[in-house]
Amino acid sequence: MxxxxxxxxxxxxxxxxxxxxxxxxxxxxxxxxxxxxxxxxxxxxxxxxxxxxxxxxxxxxxxxxxxxxxxxxxxxxxxxxxxxxxxxxxxxxxxxxxxxxxxxxxxxxxxxxxxxxxxxxxxxxxxxxxxxxxxxxxxxxxxxxxxxxxxxxxxxxxxxxLNNEDTRIKWFLNDKIRMGTIYDYINENYDKKTNVNEIAQIVSLSTPAFCRYFKKQTNMTFTDFVNNYRINQAKLLLLQNSCITEICFQVGFESLSYFNKLFKQHVGETPSEFKKKHLNKVEGMI
Known part of the structure; x- marks a missing residue:
């Protein structure tokens, strides 16, 4: 994209x-x-x-x-x-x-x-x-x-x-890789096992070159980026009162314990704590 x-x-x-x-x-x-x-x-x-x-x-x-x-x-x-x-x-x-x-x-x-x-x-x-x-x-x-x-x-x-450098369109257009292409791949594949070799091939780079590029542009590894995206999607599903176990696998994690651990690292609270707090807030507004 x-x-x-x-x-x-x-x-x-x-x-x-x-x-x-x-x-x-x-x-x-x-x-x-x-x-x-x-x-x-x-x-x-x-x-x-x-x-x-x-x-x-x-x-x-x-x-x-x-x-x-x-x-x-x-x-x-x-x-x-x-x-x-x-x-x-x-x-x-x-x-x-x-x-x-x-x-x-x-x-x-x-x-x-x-x-x-x-x-x-x-x-x-x-x-x-x-x-x-x-x-x-x-x-x-x-x-x-x-x-x-x-x-x-x-x-x-x-x-x-939000940024510490110039990210105006000239930067993106002069680059060999379009961030939209990478984002599109993650958006389409975050709910399954993503493959860094596959996205590297899509954007015409070797896997090591892609990893270096991606870390330089986002200050994150590709795996960290994908997990951050998954956590954000999980938060949206939690706000819909979905089952935590189902959400874990729905957003691409293979282990519930790892999902709970990573969620707390990113958000500062467990999925159940996040869900309870925000659903109570929504109910209080109704």
Missing amino acids: KIQKEIIEFEDGKSFKLFSPSLKNCFFWHYHPEIELVYVEASNGIRHVGKNISDFRESELLLIGSNVPHLNFDYKIQTECKQLVLQMRENFLQDLIFPVPEFENIKHLLDRSYLGLSFYGEAKKIVVEKLHRMKDENSFESLIGLIEILNILANSDEVKE
């Missing part, structure tokens, strides 16, 4: 668009030149921005820079999921934000966004409230709201950089 370029269309007279996409069953590994602010609310999900692959719980607020490849954040989420996505025209930033001296902090924020920025704490709370209000405001008020949001994020230290 190759990286796709998303073509974003804007309404006439609008500098940005704010909408709620839903692509749960679609593996949309994509990029676009527009900078994007994403808020997603779900019990658990996968976060893949640039080289960073991790999971999130409950909610996530992300600023993703121009041409940074990312996976749709509702991918494979089977529980309730809400999203708000704000995409800004390229010329809006270049013509309005970048030339204005008073927006220097915002310019610095947007310059850093190629790393993928995850916000938390009070800044996240305030921005999410403003995003929800913007849906009902007129064009001028929503534009002012966007500038206020960018200013809040620009002045916040409640932020985590």
